[in-house]
Amino acid sequence: MKNNLLKVAFAFAIAAMMFTSCAKAPEVEVTDAKAAIEAAKATEADRYVPADFKSMQDSLNVAMLEIENQNAKFALFRNYKKATATLTGVTAMAETVKTNAATRKEEVKNEAQQALAEVTALVNEVKELLTKAPKGKEGKEALEAIKGDVVLVESFLAEVSTLINNGDYLTAVDKVKAASEKATSLKTELEEAIAKTSKRR
Amino acid sequence: MTRRRIKAMKRIFFFLMALIFFSISTFATLQFFSAKPPIGTLEQTHLQIGVAVDAEAEKYATELVQTARTLLEQAYTELKLQNERLFFLRDYQKTIRLASEASAKANEAIENTSEKRNSLHSSLKKALRETDNKINHFQTYYAHLPLNGNARKNFTSAKLKYVESKKAYERGAYLFVDKNLTEANHLISKSVTAAHQHLSEYFSDLKKWKRWYEETVDWTIKNKSTAIIVDKFAHKCYIYKNGKRQKEFVAELGPNWIGTKLYRGDKATPEGKYHVTKKKSGSQTKYYKALLINYPNDDDKSRYKSNIKNRNIPNRGIGNLIEIHGGGGKGINWTDGCVALSNEDMDKVFALAGSGTPITIVGSLLSLQEINGH
Incomplete structure (x- = not known):
């Protein structure tokens, strides 16, 4: 009889333990993952590594849904291990995404800056050619027009610098390409004029 | 301990066992038939919004994407609310409705974006061609004329903006092209007007x-x-x-x-x-x-x-x-x-x-x- 009583007490103790030790939602991990995503977004990861950023967000969404899925279960049967693992993965992934974003941003920035430097050099070549171009009555008008165009190309390049400083590298690259085309045509125009003059001499 | 007492204890034990069995059976039955959280629907909504974002709907159908997100958030709030209730009292219909509405909005955003992008794609292609024609026309008929400085300046600016627009068009930045090309057209029109004014007097003879x-x-x-x-x-x-x-x-x-x-x-x-x-x-x-x-x-x-x-x-x-x-x-x-x-x-x-x-x-x-x- 004594044994039976002990068995009943033991069964209740087990039940009580099970009730009190049910799984807790991974709130800290959720906060950490969300903060990590925000930090990645602050580095413009969504713009420079959109696929990685989206994958990270998708993982967070999956984890959040998994948490709610577990929350819907009876307390004893809840298991947040999968959600916790996904959230931990998101937090870790955010660091990689941040690094990748910074790298890509630097690459695009360098590309834009290099293009800007190339066109600036091209404009300087055009300016140099302007000094060599025929200055007599034959070329005066044309030279004035070209000088005006050079000023415009330079103002365009100034806009490119502003765009680069503002981090708008893609627009900067488009602009720099347009300026490059114009500077190249001016250079050709001048070279042809100089060649014609040399030929006549 | 008397025999009678032992018998009573046994009765209590069996009663408790029966009670536990009954409780577990009832719980299991209720649990089995209780409403399940609409995880699949919510996943689908997430995916749909993701597709909309990928399609640049945030730029082309901003309000619709925003509405879809708000509805999804509301669906989540409702899901949490229901999950906090006793399982047999849960009702996820509102969550499903909100998620479905969010999906519908995301779909609408995708369609609108696709329509706008397609429409912009072809209209901008046409506009680029027209601007190119205007530039070539000016280049052929007016660029060699002794025009005033502003006419030439506007023409060169228009040409720069046109080339920039063409590059942006190639990478699909249609909204930027739309704005930039309008400016290019405005500038080329100003140049043409200036050239016309300049020439109208000339042609009076x-x-x-x-x-x-x-x-x-x-x-x-x-x-x-x-x-x-x-x-x-x-x-x-x-x-x-x-x-x-x-x-x-x-x-x-x-x-x-x-x-x-x-x-x-x-x-x-x-x-x-x-x-x-x-x-x-x-x-x-x-x-x-x-x-x-x-x-x-x-x-x-x-x-x-x-x-x-x-x-x-x-x-x-x-x-x-x-x-x-x-x-x-x-x-x-x-x-x-x-x-x-x-x-x-x-x-x-x-x-x-x-x-x-x-x-x-x-x-x-x-x-x-x-x-x-x-």
Whole structure:
């Protein structure tokens, strides 16, 4: 009889333990993952590594849904291990995404800056050619027009610098390409004029 | 412990067991039949919003994407609310409805974006082509004209913006292209307007030029002879014989060729009916060969006097020594008011012309509308 009583007490103790030790939602991990995503977004990861950023967000969404899925279960049967693992993965992934974003941003920035430097050099070549171009009555008008165009190309390049400083590298690259085309045509125009003059001499 | 007591204890034990069994069975049944959270629906909504974002719906259908997100958040809030209730009291219908609405909005955003992008894709393609045509048209007909600085500046800016738009179009940045191309068009229109204004005054003498042209051609018929007609706007020098155009050559003029010559040093090429007064070659000219014309004629002299009287021009003299000469082929308007041909072409003109050969210089033989092709 004594044994039976002990068995009943033991069964209740087990039940009580099970009730009190049910799984807790991974709130800290959720906060950490969300903060990590925000930090990645602050580095413009969504713009420079959109696929990685989206994958990270998708993982967070999956984890959040998994948490709610577990929350819907009876307390004893809840298991947040999968959600916790996904959230931990998101937090870790955010660091990689941040690094990748910074790298890509630097690459695009360098590309834009290099293009800007190339066109600036091209404009300087055009300016140099302007000094060599025929200055007599034959070329005066044309030279004035070209000088005006050079000023415009330079103002365009100034806009490119502003765009680069503002981090708008893609627009900067488009602009720099347009300026490059114009500077190249001016250079050709001048070279042809100089060649014609040399030929006549 | 008495037997009776043990029996009572057993009864209690079995009762408790039955109670536990009953409770578990009831719980299991209720749990089995209770509402399940609509995880699949929510996943689908997430995916749908993700597709919308990938399609750049945030740019093209901003409000719809925002609404979809708000509805999804509301669906989550409702899901949490329901999960906090006792399982057999949960009702996820509102969550499902909100998630479905969010999905619908995301779908609508995708469709709208696709429509807008497709529409922009084709309309911008057309707009780019039109702008390109305008630029080419300006380049062909106006860029070589001695226009004011602003017209050229606007044209160059328009061209830069056009190229920039073309590059942005290639990477699908349609909204930027839409804005930038509008600016390019505005600038090119300003240049065209300025050029038109500049030219409308110039072309006011068209009737007179056409009369001169007809008179000169008639003269070649009556006299069965040769005449030279220079079309300044076309930059062409034509040889007419017996009423028919025999040859045409490219002509270079003075830089300020728009408008007739008014005074010495204005770098303008005169307009009028002239004739050859002297043929020069060898050491007589520094421009290979030359046909000196009788500028200023009576009309030029009378205009000069009137302009001096009204103080319209500086008193520098009317100028002289206007010729058709060689040394051309430079591709620019560089003379002091003469008409320059390449030496090769000058040989042909020189051979066909003699002293007294009529030389008619007109602003244009075509109207501005005819030149523009409409």
